[in-house]
Amino acid sequence: MKKRTLSLCLAVGVIFLLSTTYSLAADKLISGNLRIVIGSKSTGGDTYQNSAIVADALAKKLDINVKVDAVGATAAFNTLKRVSNGSTVMIFHDQSYLGYLYGQKGYENPFEQYRIGPTVAINPGNAYLVAKKSPYKNVDEVLKACAEGNNIRVAIQPGGVSEIGYSAMKNAIKIQYPGKEECLVAVNRGSQSDKNQAMFDGLADVINGSVQANEQYTRLPADDQKAMSFIWLTARSKTIQQANPEGMGETSRADLLKYVDPNVNVTQDGKKNFTFDKEFFFLYNKDMNPAIVAELDRALSEIFAEGKIQETQKKSFFIPNFMPSSEAEAYLKDKMAQYEVILKALHK
């Protein structure tokens, strides 16, 4: 009898334990492993850095394993399309829709193909630079040189974030000096190294770069072949104002503000200046369970409410910019529509 009672107690105990575990697992929408694929193949770039910060915070908050995989845009989009159970999500930036607007292979309208998740940060570092010995010292001189019929060569990686500032300058020339926009010529280059090299070789007058990658080059003496100067940061002034006062490297926030609107004029429509903030956001499979979307929104809301992640982001020259999914989608849709107008105007 004693034996039977013991067995019964044991069985009840096991059933209780199992049911609790099961119900706990069922309660947890996101458990085990979460894979974040990113649209960049580089682990040295801003997408990986930003995603690693977010992944670390999410792992702690949800008590799960989060792994960031730098698979590149095409592979990341393909993976996202394939996996709908919420175990894989994507983090990328404005390239997701700019690639589509520029007609790049592998890019589709992200708002139709995927579900847009929350925004997490802005990289305010998208920049345009000239050689320190260049005859052109600012954007105004570059645009005027085009107006005078001189060809200005701009080294960019075509089809996205790197090109958008070039398109904006071309648009500004079209508005200010109609017919002269052909004088601004794109020099197609790949990586940042290739763009820098184009300048060292004298094959580009202006290059696209970033505050993070090029700041040290701007502090080299003018007689150094590698020395460069910023002429334009595409970010909004109010975005840069949120950066830490020490800025990046030895270039303070106050110094950086000299290269943004309204100190630099690249008109968008003759009235207001063009600006571009490179924003990072989540993308999900279209059919991902809305409860998981809400859970990620909730977790990130809490993470940002705690305020620690902002410090880490700012230390790495990111500007915190959390918006939950629904807000982010409407905001990014509107942003895409604005850039679509500029690109369409250029092709008229």
Add this chain to the structure above:
Amino acid sequence: MEFLSALDPLFFFLIFAGSLIGIVFGAIPGMTATMAVAVCLPLTYALDLNHGLALLLGLYVGGISGGLVPAILLNIPGTPSSITTTFDGYPMTQRGEGERALKVGIVSSLFGGLLSAAVLFFFAPVLADVAIKFSYVEKFLIIFFALTVIASLSRNLLMGLFSGVIGVWLALIGTYDVSYGGNGDTRLMFDFMEPYLAEGFSLLPVLIGLFGVATILDEAEKGIKENTADMKLSLQKGAKFSFSVFRKQKINLLRSGFIGTFIGMLPGVGGSAASVLSYTQAKNFSRHPEKLGTGEPEGVIASEASNNGLTGGALIPLLSLGIPGDSTTAVLIGAFTLQGVQVGPLFIGENLDTWNTMMVALLTANLMMFVTMFFAIKYIARVVMVPKYILYPIIMMMCVVGAYAINYGVMFDVWTLLLFGVGGYLAAKVGIEVAPLVIGFILGGQAEVYFVKSLESFGTLTIFFTKSPIAMFLWVLIFISVGYSIYTAVKAHRQKQAGDNGK
């Protein structure tokens, strides 16, 4: 000397752990130094920069060095830069000199690693200024120079060249990637192939297919004839390792180490080009060029000294320009960005402590790699004693897992592995030569990008001859290399004819 405080036991433990894990990654076909660094990169987030770098540099040096193990013992390059190690390393193993070949490779690796670390320490900023003198034109000519090895590697010159061209053609399949400044369009394929081949054939599955799977199929064709007792005999029958092998190879060691360092410091040229180029030079300068490829320690020395020479070389542009020199340093840069540390032309001056710590880590990693491998090699070499009917299925499994993992889980990479495995096995039957094909495949993509970009930038073919004194010098080297290959081919042909007539 504040950096000395960072050199705690954990620092050295991380270097040791990194070297060991790196060696394992390098030694498993399909896993590379780059993958080892990428897998462990997130761990550095929890460490400080110095400790993180200690781990990653250990992985880097270990990963590059570990590649020689399967290259020598199994004819499968563990990493792309150990392809040329297979040319002489595997024939040595077949002759029963596996252990000797491994030791020759490890000593050469240590020499190459230390030489490049010294160059990095003393000349990094100066060499970074030299590196930026190499534009697309010069980089194309370096690749072209490396491609000339096809002529000297071919058993049948015409067939070898044909195989090389096939390799280049295979490399061009896929997208002309925008990240190389291309137009993003696909070419050399039908539309239905786009989902699979948009990014072309991945390098590593192709390599382990052509070398690993094809070798296994070849052995399968022969059937099971040997037993472990025979293998044991063959392991012990060859010449023993002695440091005297390096007595006549000092120039080869130095030249190969420098070539590796030099190629490493040119962003975008890559590790495989380094070992291919130094192997070419070893062959060109050898007193017995015909013997290279048949199991000469000279070839192993050239390949291994240069691929480890790459490590210090690739760190030059990383730390002096903020630009990674090869695919592994491209991942390594993540350790800096994760810690919010900028790398660029002022990095060394502004981060002297980190710089000194890195140098200690690099030096220690090379020494630890050497000690670990040199003394473990006796046991590692015994892998060839495992009966092939057990060994090959395990290798096959590792190849498949490695191929699947290399791009974070792409099934087409497994098909690529099998396709090239069967293709390589069949190609050898019709006389197509695998080594030239692989070299064409590895270098073809870069050759195209640099060629097209040179033309786009300067608009004329004459620029390849007139761009700079460096370009002209490279042409001289190319002509010497090609001329010498023709000379040795003609000489060998005449000798063969004379031999035939004498019969």
